[in-house]
Amino acid sequence: MDLVLELANRLRSDGVDCSIDLYETSPPMGWARWTESQIEKADFVLVICTATYLRRFKGEETPGTGRGAKWEGAVITKELYEAEANNSKFIPVLIAETDSAYVPKTLSDVTHYRPSTEHDYESLYRRVTKQPLVLKPELGRLRAMPARERKQHFLPASESLTIPGKQQIDLDSYFTSQQRIIEDHSQRFVGRTNVLRAFERFIANHKSGYFMVRGGPGQGKTAISSHFVKSYDCIHHFISRTGRRSDMRLILRSLLAQLIPRVGIETVIPDSIPELARAMEDLLSDVAKKESRLILVVDALDELAEEDRAHLSFLFTDSLPDSTYV
Secondary structure, eight states, X not given: OHHHXXXXXXXXXXXXXXXXXXXXXXXXXXXXXXXXXXXXXXXXXXXXXXXXXXXXXXXXXXXXXXXXXXXXXHHHHHHHHHTTTOOSSEEEEESSGGGGGGSOGGGTTSOOBOTTSHHHHHHHHHHXXXXXXXXXXXXXXXXXXXXXXOXXXXXXXXXXXXXXXXXXXXXXXXHHHHHHHHHHHHHTXXXXXXXXXXXXXXXXXXXXXXXXXXXXXXXXXXXXXXXXXXXXXXXXXXXXXTTTOOXXXXXXXXXXXXXXXXXXXXXXXOSSHHHHHHHHHHHHHHHHHHOSOEEEEEEOGGGOOHHHHTTGGGGSOSSXXXXXXX
């Protein structure tokens, strides 16, 4: 009781109009009506949680003992019931550190305070004086953001790829050539189990990402790429400087032409490299939503011409969708 009186006195000295029964001798209206009136009028009610108070709050005290606390418990429970358990008024306060076990169940999920510590007293004071430590800033005005234009990216199989300044390439013959490379090299594929296991570990441990196989000429990189294409049903492009398959625009259009059927949307493939890169990002996202795993294989990056290496960043998106690997 002394500690509770000390808390009430401190709150009053700090400008909080705190009321407590110890300040009263015998209210004319009687204790029951006084208690109910105090609870009803108060902005906040500090519930001092102790083992004795909890027992009386729950109505489990010996008959004739602690009637005031029993009555308070009934009034508080009724208010919470009528408020449909929405509580901003009743605040559990712990005098001793071990008293957290004695918070009434109806208040168990409410922030409680131990005002014997300076930190908790300040937090309690801020709450009852409505002075939060952190103020929510005023809501600003929404900024108008331009919509990103979604372009249709479809290239019929019979269409040709025209690279500025270079010879026109027929897609049918182009993909036939790639298929011939894959069949030829996959037949000669042997060993390389360390690479396959490394790739399996990579996709098992990463949601998405880029996996690079390094090796000198003639060490079997194209054979590995061919094996990946056949084993994982990969979108693919096999770069060859001599086979006129090293232009970055061609690489992007080749990959897009294979991605488009997987989303089933008839679209037109753009021309410029930046637009192709944006189309690639959009299509990867669309295909990833439909397929459990998407793998793209690009073989022989080392055969890119100097002018094409400057555009290499356009081949790789800032972030790959989940379950997408290159």
